[in-house]
Amino acid sequence: MDEHYDCIVLGTGLKECIISGLLSVEGKKVLHMDRNGYYGGESASLSLDQLFEKFRGKGTKAPPTFGSSREYSVDLIPKFILSSGLLVKMLLHTDVVRYLEFKVVDGSYVKQSNKIHKVPSTDTEALASPLMGFFEKFSAKKFFAFVQDYEDDKPSTHNGMDLKKMPMKDVFKKFGLNADTIDFIGHAVSLYLNDDYLEKPAIETVNRMKLYAESMLKYKKSPYIYPLYGLGELPQSFARLSAIYGGTYMLNKPIEKVTFNDGKVHVTSEGETATADYVVADPTYFPDKVKKSGRIIRAICILNAPIPNTSNSESVQIILPQKQCGNRKNDIYVGVISSSHFVCAKGKFIAIVSTTVETENPEKELEPAYNLLGPIVEKFVSVTDFYEPITDGTQDKCFISKSYDATSHFETTCADVMDIYKRITGKDLVLTIHPNILQQQKEQQDEEGSEN
Numbered sequence: 001m002d003e004h005y006d007c008i009v010l011g012t013g014l015k016e017c018i019i020s021g022l023l024s025v026e027g028k029k030v031l032h033m034d035r036n037g038y039y040g041g042e043s044a045s046l047s048l049d050q051l052f053e054k055f056r057g058k059g060t061k062a063p064p065t066f067g068s069s070r071e072y073s074v075d076l077i078p079k080f081i082l083s084s085g086l087l088v089k090m091l092l093h094t095d096v097v098r099y100l101e102f103k104v105v106d107g108s109y110v111k112q113s114n115k116i117h118k119v120p121s122t123d124t125e126a127l128a129s130p131l132m133g134f135f136e137k138f139s140a141k142k143f144f145a146f147v148q149d150y151e152d153d154k155p156s157t158h159n160g161m162d163l164k165k166m167p168m169k170d171v172f173k174k175f176g177l178n179a180d181t182i183d184f185i186g187h188a189v190s191l192y193l194n195d196d197y198l199e200k201p202a203i204e205t206v207n208r209m210k211l212y213a214e215s216m217l218k219y220k221k222s223p224y225i226y227p228l229y230g231l232g233e234l235p236q237s238f239a240r241l242s243a244i245y246g247g248t249y250m251l252n253k254p255i256e257k258v259t260f261n262d263g264k265v266h267v268t269s270e271g272e273t274a275t276a277d278y279v280v281a282d283p284t285y286f287p288d289k290v291k292k293s294g295r296i297i298r299a300i301c302i303l304n305a306p307i308p309n310t311s312n313s314e315s316v317q318i319i320l321p322q323k324q325c326g327n328r329k330n331d332i333y334v335g336v337i338s339s340s341h342f343v344c345a346k347g348k349f350i351a352i353v354s355t356t357v358e359t360e361n362p363e364k365e366l367e368p369a370y371n372l373l374g375p376i377v378e379k380f381v382s383v384t385d386f387y388e389p390i391t392d393g394t395q396d397k398c399f400i401s402k403s404y405d406a407t408s409h410f411e412t413t414c415a416d417v418m419d420i421y422k423r424i425t426g427k428d429l430v431l432t433i434h435p436n437i438l439q440q441q442k443e444q445q446d447e448e449g450s451e452n
């Protein structure tokens, strides 16, 4: 360990592992350490025994009625992957996709007027959906067509509006959409956590709607995919990529000291010191270089049945927009996965409920979601602080990621990774498609061509 590295990475959360992978591929010499004996840090997936130990104390074992502990892989940070989103682009850019298998999530639902409804996935479904009244559907149809046709560099598609300036609420007004439709478009399609977007330039919402529609087109049932064996597979796969390019990985390494001098970073673990040009870390490694900017509650619930009123879906997302849950400012998310994605024993369902904390009694805030789940067999609740770095790290060469937020997908996770990459290298991360994948695609096409 007594040598010089380009970069030392602390913590094997998904963000840190992606950075490690990207830097290793570019030929940087990377040393990656974690104080835990497992990969993933805050974003790990745990076996059932590990889960009971974490929440119920050391030595606690899961009851045998749950089946084998090792059949479980329970995410501490629940998220789904938008199938046309940034994380997929990163998997294709690095070819890490070859280490993973994904399966589409069965359905996407939204709460409205105390009932849950499927988020429509096609024009036909939208027109038949009880989410909108009869007359509302005409306005909504016009609005969706406008969004679909909109192109930045084609003013003829702009309908005379400047979306880079006009706030989203005025665009909704122009199309005459009512409050329930706006709620469903803003929260279940554009996936905003709260209503702040209404005052911001409309272009971001339009782009999010396009991302949702594009993701939806890929697998039809829902816009989301999820890896077999849990999200913990993601950091491990990026770590594998880094290792192939010479990255050194060490788990169970308590970090005793980090000092910054001579323009270098010195990291001491178990009495040995390694030196690097810069360090990348999750916020738990530098408590004095981060600030707390909120709290997130997550409740992992084990169920014996699918969620009522979701057509027995084996995996599903339910969004409870803030306005549908009394006086809230932030949405509540429910993500359900099961043995169809190999994350628990057959017959069990894992529902993870999460939101941004707004009161002194966070668990009570989750009640509207608990009420949708049916009987809960076991529940593990955690409230965690959300941290972000105080500075951008370019001065002290200490680049720190933000904690994982309450969003139900990986877009903000990847945006943070791209931001850190830019702070380190001074250049934008341009996501392309890996030559291996292009080659495969070409071979497939040739094969299809020769069959015809």
Ligand SMILES: *[C@@H]1O[C@H](CO)[C@@H](O)[C@H](O)[C@H]1NC(C)=O
Pocket: 114, 115, 116, 117, 308, 309, 372
């Ligand atoms: C579930 O379906 C039943 C029967 O159609 C209905 O009465 C109930 O309101 C529904 N509940 C939710 C939360 O959608």
